[in-house]
Amino acid sequence: MSSLQLATVALDHAAVFVFAATGALAAAERRHDLVTFGFFAAITGVGGGTLRDLLIGAPVFWIHRPAYLITCLAAALTIWIFGGGRRREQLLIWLDALGLSAYAVFGAAKALSFDVGPLPAIVMGVMTATVGGILRDVIAQHPSVLLRREVYVTAALAGATTFVLLTGLGLAVLPAGLAGFCAAFGVRSGAIVFGWTLPGFRPKA
DSSP: HHHHHHHHHHHHHHHHHHHHHHHHHHHHHHTTOOOHHHHHHHHHHHHHHHHHEEEEEEEETTTSTTTHHHHHHHHHHHHHHOOOOOTTTHHHHHHHHHHHHHHHHHHHHHHHHHOOOOHHHHHHHHHHHHHHHHHHHHTTTTOOOOSSSSHHHHHHHHHHHHHHHHHHOOOHHHHOOOOOHHHHHHHHHHHHOOOOOOOOOOOOO
């Protein structure tokens, strides 16, 4: 395995860990047991990637590489041991932003590697980045981020679009991926810090 492939795998596991940690933090808010921590972590960590792989016809990534599940369980155990405190909700928000930004790029990159066209690849990036968080909110009985008027899916869209456009223009994968990550994280950070929202629908009288 080349150094580039090793770096990609390491970053992929890091993204899974971060997103899985948000699932475990959601379980912590409900004071669940350790087994439920692991379940929340796994659902959040691999949920979006699972749907992506099913749609693009790829082998579901964690079935043949169970190390991803171990990463999810490690995230759950980490939150179980260190995840207490009053700042849990804020930590959840920022970890989710990091996971969303990384997954937007990874999802689009994997779709492109399976010869998916640019526009569907962007959609796959958005789905990879957001579905895990949506599942987490549903099973934790949180108000879904999709029902709140804050920029969330748009951040994933910005990241995936930036990556796909730059690679389409011939930029190497790593710098394009970094640019996509920064675009997504920048937009999501603005939403968190400054309360950015998009205009809502206003029906005509």
